[in-house]
Amino acid sequence: MLNILVIGNGQCGNRILDSINRHAMGGGKSCNRLAKFYSRQKFKSHVETLAFNTAVNDLKEMKFTKAKDRIHIPHLHGVGANRNIGKQVFEQNKEMIMRQVEERGNFDIAFVLTSASGGTGSSFTPLLVREMKNRYNYPVYCIVVLPFREEGTLYLQNTAFSIRDIRQSGVDGIILADNQYLKNIGGSIEEAYNGINDMIAERLLFLLDALDSEMMMVTDLGDFKTVMSGGAGLATIGFFRADREMPIKTAIQNALSPSGLLFSTNVYEEASRAMVVIKGDRKYLSIDEISTEVEKLSGAVGHVFKGIVVRDGEYPQVLSLLTLESAHELEKLYSVAVQAIHYEKAKKQRMEKGDEMRKTFSQIEGMEPEY
Amino acid sequence: MKLKGINRIVLFAFLILLTLGSTASARTAVYDGDIEEGEVYQLNNYIIEITDIFPEAGTASYYVYERDKQITTGLLDVNESFEFNFEDEGKIQMRLKSVHTGGVLPRATVEITMSNYNIGDLYVNEVIEKGRSGASFAGDPKLVVTKSVDKSEIEVGDVITVTVNARTTGNDAAYDVLFTDPKQEHFVLKETTYEVSTRIPKIDFGKSMPETLVCIYKLKATEAGTFDLRPVTATYTNSASQTYQSSSNTPTITVNEGNKQRADVETTMNLDLLSVRRNEKITSTVILKNTGNAPAEAVRLDIMVPEGMKYISGDEGIETIGGKPRIYIDTLQPNNDKEFSYTLKAKEVGKYSINSELSYEYSNGVDAQNIKQSDKFTTSSISVEEGRFDFLLKNPLYIVISIVILAAIGVHVYRRHREYKY
Numbered sequence: 001m002l003n004i005l006v007i008g009n010g011q012c013g014n015r016i017l018d019s020i021n022r023h024a025m026g027g028g029k030s031c032n033r034l035a036k037f038y039s040r041q042k043f044k045s046h047v048e049t050l051a052f053n054t055a056v057n058d059l060k061e062m063k064f065t066k067a068k069d070r071i072h073i074p075h076l077h078g079v080g081a082n083r084n085i086g087k088q089v090f091e092q093n094k095e096m097i098m099r100q101v102e103e104r105g106n107f108d109i110a111f112v113l114t115s116a117s118g119g120t121g122s123s124f125t126p127l128l129v130r131e132m133k134n135r136y137n138y139p140v141y142c143i144v145v146l147p148f149r150e151e152g153t154l155y156l157q158n159t160a161f162s163i164r165d166i167r168q169s170g171v172d173g174i175i176l177a178d179n180q181y182l183k184n185i186g187g188s189i190e191e192a193y194n195g196i197n198d199m200i201a202e203r204l205l206f207l208l209d210a211l212d213s214e215m216m217m218v219t220d221l222g223d224f225k226t227v228m229s230g231g232a233g234l235a236t237i238g239f240f241r242a243d244r245e246m247p248i249k250t251a252i253q254n255a256l257s258p259s260g261l262l263f264s265t266n267v268y269e270e271a272s273r274a275m276v277v278i279k280g281d282r283k284y285l286s287i288d289e290i291s292t293e294v295e296k297l298s299g300a301v302g303h304v305f306k307g308i309v310v311r312d313g314e315y316p317q318v319l320s321l322l323t324l325e326s327a328h329e330l331e332k333l334y335s336v337a338v339q340a341i342h343y344e345k346a347k348k349q350r351m352e353k354g355d356e357m358r359k360t361f362s363q364i365e366g367m368e369p370e371y
Numbered sequence: 372m373k374l375k376g377i378n379r380i381v382l383f384a385f386l387i388l389l390t391l392g393s394t395a396s397a398r399t400a401v402y403d404g405d406i407e408e409g410e411v412y413q414l415n416n417y418i419i420e421i422t423d424i425f426p427e428a429g430t431a432s433y434y435v436y437e438r439d440k441q442i443t444t445g446l447l448d449v450n451e452s453f454e455f456n457f458e459d460e461g462k463i464q465m466r467l468k469s470v471h472t473g474g475v476l477p478r479a480t481v482e483i484t485m486s487n488y489n490i491g492d493l494y495v496n497e498v499i500e501k502g503r504s505g506a507s508f509a510g511d512p513k514l515v516v517t518k519s520v521d522k523s524e525i526e527v528g529d530v531i532t533v534t535v536n537a538r539t540t541g542n543d544a545a546y547d548v549l550f551t552d553p554k555q556e557h558f559v560l561k562e563t564t565y566e567v568s569t570r571i572p573k574i575d576f577g578k579s580m581p582e583t584l585v586c587i588y589k590l591k592a593t594e595a596g597t598f599d600l601r602p603v604t605a606t607y608t609n610s611a612s613q614t615y616q617s618s619s620n621t622p623t624i625t626v627n628e629g630n631k632q633r634a635d636v637e638t639t640m641n642l643d644l645l646s647v648r649r650n651e652k653i654t655s656t657v658i659l660k661n662t663g664n665a666p667a668e669a670v671r672l673d674i675m676v677p678e679g680m681k682y683i684s685g686d687e688g689i690e691t692i693g694g695k696p697r698i699y700i701d702t703l704q705p706n707n708d709k710e711f712s713y714t715l716k717a718k719e720v721g722k723y724s725i726n727s728e729l730s731y732e733y734s735n736g737v738d739a740q741n742i743k744q745s746d747k748f749t750t751s752s753i754s755v756e757e758g759r760f761d762f763l764l765k766n767p768l769y770i771v772i773s774i775v776i777l778a779a780i781g782v783h784v785y786r787r788h789r790e791y792k793y
Contacts, residue, residue, distance in 0.1 A: 037787045060793050067793040 002045040002212045002221060005101070005110040006204075009128065010121025011058040012145050013113040014051045014070075015193070019201035021049060021064040028202070036064055044212040048104040052097060052128075054089055054120045071100050073120070081154050083161065086123025097124075098131055109211075109221060110140045111204065112171075116162040117147035117155035126165035133170035139225060142171050143200060146178040146263075146333060153340035160337035163330075173228035175235045175321075177262035178329065200262065203237045206319045210277040210307055219275055219307030224321070227305060231272030231323035234330070236263035238320035242280075248316050249289040252276065255318035256297065264329045268300040271322040275305040280316035398464070399490050402483040404498075408476040411499045412483065415458060415611070416508045417442075418499075419465060424477035426470045431479045433465070438508050452482075461488025494611045509611030510543025512576055516550070516585070516605050516619035523622065526629025527592050528737040530561050535585040535603050535619065539576040545607035545615070546573050550585050552603045557626070558590040559739075574607075592626040593738050599623050633742075634733035635663035636670055636703060640725065640750045649758035652683060653715045655725060655750065657698065660708035663733070668741065670700040670731040676715060677723040679755060685713030703731070717755040725750040 008017030022031045024041035041047070041064075051070045053059050059070040073096075075089040090097065112129060114121035125142060132140050144163060147155045166174060177200050179193075211221050228235060238261040240254035254260050255276070256267050265271070274297055278290060285308055298304040301322070406412055411420040418436040425431065429449045435442045443455050452466035468480040490496075499505045514537055521532040535552065539545045548571040554560075564587040574583050585603070603619040639658040647653055657674075661667045674696045676682050682696050688711050689696050698711055715725075727748045732741040763769045 036791050037784050062793065063791070066790050068790075070793050 002109065002208075003105065003107045004043075004045045004047045004208060005104055005107040006047060006049045007101075007110065007112045007128070008049070008051045009112060009114040009124045010053060010118045011055065012115030012118060012197075013121050013125075014053055014058050014062055014065075015197045016113045016143070016145075016200050016204075017049055017051050018062040018065050019194075019197040020205060023198070023201050023205050025064060031064075033063060044209045047208065048107070050100060050104060052100075052120070052124060054086070071097070073097065073124075081117075081119040081158060083119065083123040083158055086119050087127060089120075090124050090127045094127070094131065097128065098135065101132065102135075106136070107138045109138055109224075110136075112140060112142045113145075113200075114142060114162075115145045115147065116159040116166075117145075117151065118158065122158045122162035126162065126169040129166060129169040129171045139172040139228075140170075141173045141175060141228060142166050143175045143177060143204065145196070145200070146176060146180065148179050149333070149336055153344050156333075156337040156340040157344060160334055160341070167233060171233070172225070173233055173235055173323070175237055175262070176327070176330070177236070178264060199239075203239045203262065203319060206239065206277070206279070206317065207237070207321065210279070210309060210319060213309050219277055219305045223275055223305040223307075227273045227275045227321055227323055229323075230303075231325045232327070233323075234327055235321060235323040236261050236265060238262070238267075238322065239318070241317045242284075242315040244315065245284070246316065247289055248278065248280070248284055248286050248318075249293045251280075251316040251318045252278070252290070252293040252320075255320045256322075260320070261322075263327070265322070265324055265327060267297070267320075267322055270324045270326050270328065271297075271301040272325040273303055273305075273323045274298075274301050275307070275321040277307040277309065277319045277321075278316065279309040279311055279318075280314050281312055282310050284316045285310065398484040398486045399488075400482070401463075401485050401490065401493075401496060402481070402498075403468075405478045405480050406498060407474070407478050407500075409502050411502050411506060412481075413495045413497060413499050413506050414463060414483075414485075415493060415495050417455075417457060417463065418503055418506055419463075419483070420503060421479050421481075424470050424479050426472045426477050429470055431467055431470055436503070457485065457488055459488060459492075462486045494613075509609050509613065510576075511541045512539050512543040512545040512574075512607065512609050512615060513541035514539050514545045514548065514574065514605050514607055514615065514617040516603050516617050517582075518600060518603050518619040518622055520600070520622045520624060522624075524625040524627070525592055526627045527595050527631040527735075528629060529626075530589050530591050531558075531624060532564070532587065532589050533600065533622075534587050536582040537574060537585050537605060538582045539574045539580065541576055543609040544573050544575045545605075546610065546612070547571075548574055548605055548607040550603055550605050552586065553601045555590055555598075555601055557594045557596065557598050558592055561589040561591040563588040591737075592624070595626050595628045595631070597623060597625045630736070632665035632734070632736040633663045634661055634665040634667035634703075634705070634731065634744070636661050636667050636729060636731050636744070636746075638672065638727070638729050638746070638748050640727065640748055642725075642750055642753060644753075645751055646754045646756065647717050648756050649717050649720055649761055651717055651758070653680075653717065653753060655713055655715065657711045657713075657727075658708055659698070659700065659703060659711075659729075661703045661705050664705050665733045665735060666705060667703040667731040667733050668701065670698075670703045671729070672698040673728045674698070674713070675726040675728070677725065679717065679719035679721050679723055680715045680725075680753075681718050683714040683716050686711045689713050717753075720755050720757055720761075723753045723755065725753070 006017060006020060008014045021041055024043055025031050025035045025039045026042060049065060049069050051059060051062060051065055052073055054073045054075040056072050059072055062070055073089055073093045110132060112125055114125040116122050129140050129142065147159055179196055210219060211224060238255040240251050240260045242251050258264055276294060278285060294304050294306050402412060406421045408421060408424045411418045416438050420434045421431055422434055423432045430446055432446045434444045435455050445453055447453060447467040449467050449469055452464055454462055454464040457463045464484050466482045468482055470477060470479045517536045519534045525531060566586040599621040602621050605617045608614050637660045641656045643654045659670060685696055689698055696713055700709060730745040732743045734741050
């Protein structure tokens with residue numbers, strides 16, 4: 001049994017972590033709010049979860065994560081999307097934070113969930129990963145959520161610097177999930193965010209389950225590490241769950257298609273290594289079809305690890321993990337982020353000069369109010 | 372023990388004296404004196420006639436008559452007597468004491484005594500010097516009282532006129548006549564048209580005498596049926612103050628139901644369930660319907676809730692008095708009905724019926740008083756079985772286990788709540 005640590009940093013990380021805990025109780029997205037009174041998280045592995053946040057309200061919103069796993073880092077009510085403040089807060093509370101990690105025990109693998117754009121998550125994660133890598137010898141992977149492009153210049157520049165900092169922290173790999181790409185889920189903003197969180201939670205749980213399951217064809221933690229060590233250190237996850245009988249090759253194709261991926265990429269052009277895990281009833285798992293599709297993928301990306309988990313009575317489900325050599329979409333994001341940085345810089349310089357406001361107030365200089 | 376000869380004689384003499392003594396004490400002297408030949412001695416309607424007196428022979432012949440009818444005759448020696456039956460089982464005895472000449476005609480001295488008769492009842496007790504032709508007798512009046520009605524077949528509420536007449540037949544007038552007409556069941560006296568106010572002093576006899584009108588009154592029939600009117604009784608005396616009594620005829624009246632109004636309240640009691648578990652509820656629906664043609668007033672239905680059940684609630688028209696439900700309606704018009712529902716709760720296991728007592732009254736349009744009616748009803752049997760959780764009461768261990776389980780669940784929920792409460 002694997003020992004796995006999952007940490008959610010900041011509001012986004014907290015919510016994804018809560019969704020993972022909710023899904024782990026069974027019932028998927030429709031899991032009852034009262035399930036915590038009669039059920040427990042049913043992880044295949046030994047999984048410990050931790051949520052860090054400077055905003056206590058974000059921690060209170062979590063319903064399926066135990067109170068002892070919700071750690072408030074005292075600093076008013078958040079860091080206000082300011083990564084510099086976030087870094088200071090982390091440094092001030094580093095020992096307390098690391099003690100929480102330490103108390104959870106030793107692990108085989110750790111995942112850190114975070115948004116790249118926010119305050120606490122984007123600033124804490126690089127520092128936390130660095131500390132974990134310094135103190136422990138288990139691999140640490142980050143699942144980083146990219147913002148909507150129209151969410152504002154601060155978020156865009158936070159994203160750009162946060163991803164860079166995470167890469168430089170010694171992390172063993174970054175799995176990207178892009179809100180911009182996933183916003184086609186539709187519905188209200190809340191439904192869209194919840195939907196994205198659920199998608200990420202579902203994929204991660206599938207992955208954790210696959211890493212610790214007896215398989216017909218094995219993919220294990222070593223395979224995962226190998227895949228994640230390839231490419232540019234960036235990866236994404238694709239997933240497809242059939243809700244009816246269908247050929248397994250169709251399910252695999254869907255898991256590799258843009259609609260199944262968390263981050264927009266052309267798998268056959270940008271992927272470096274891949275892992276495909278297939279789950280379902282034996283009658284759906286045609287080895288020929290699986291081999292054909294895997295061969296087609298390996299022909300483009302090089303090596304593909306494949307794992308098959310037999311689950312009686314279940315329709316086919318396919319998870320694909322792909323490390324990327326290049327990420328066109330990420331380049332575009334950085335272009336936008338650079339513009340945002342310039343915009344913010346120019347605005348700050350204008351404010352420092354204060355010319356406009358000085359002119360405004362100078363108009364009443366030497367005058368007194370007349371009544 | 373045998374009596375000796377002397378003792379027998381003494382005992383015999385004692386019995387004779389006792390007999391004679393008792394006889395003498397029961398006789399009453401009526402007359403002790405002379406009766407001249409041709410004279411008679413009259414005792415009420417009885418005549419003792421001394422027809423021939425023979426002083427030389429010391430005898431006298433006699434005749435006894437009741438009015439004109441000869442009863443007995445004979446010849447008496449001096450100190451001889453004879454006896455004859457008198458009125459009312461009385462006995463008259465005459466003893467010839469002596470005969471003697473004197474005056475124009477011979478005379479006989481007699482002693483007349485009577486027994487078993489009150490001398491005070493003798494209204495004639497004297498010597499009639501003119502003989503039988505000079506005796507006068509009291510007659511026997513017979514008062515015929517006739518009660519007549521103008522109609523013999525009527526309907527309830529109809530009125531009949533009753534006329535009472537009297538006529539004296541017999542051979543004497545009726546004196547001091549008093550009529551008594553008792554009250555009549557099933558009828559009420561509506562009006563008295565004529566009534567003799569006091570006793571009638573005398574009603575003469577004879578065919579030529581007109582009938583005497585006693586009273587005229589009207590009766591109203593209050594109930595259907597065939598009834599005999601009660602007889603009028605007349606009490607009167609004859610000229611000798613002897614008392615007589617007569618009764619009238621008893622006319623028969625047939626009274627039909629006719630148009631008499633009636634209220635008839637029918638009660639229907641339905642139950643929504645005939646089998647329930649303990650602590651479950653039963654709803655009963657009561658329908659009171661007046662199927663008669665008169666309004667029912669003061670309609671009241673008392674519902675007797677059995678011991679094993681409890682009254683919970685009911686419609687607005689149901690009031691509870693002393694915990695017992697009661698339906699009260701001031702007036703229930705003909706062909707109208709009213710529906711009430713109430714709820715009972717089964718308290719104890721068993722079989723129960725809900726009894727109820729209905730009472731109401733109405734005016735039938737005839738009687739002055741309202742007619743009161745009452746009736747009793749019973750519902751079908753209700754079977755109350757054990758409640759779902761009665762087994763817990765029978766076996767407290769179940770309760771303990773349940774409490775332990777609930778407590779464990781509570782502790783578990785609390786701990787989970789604490790575990791997730793931030």
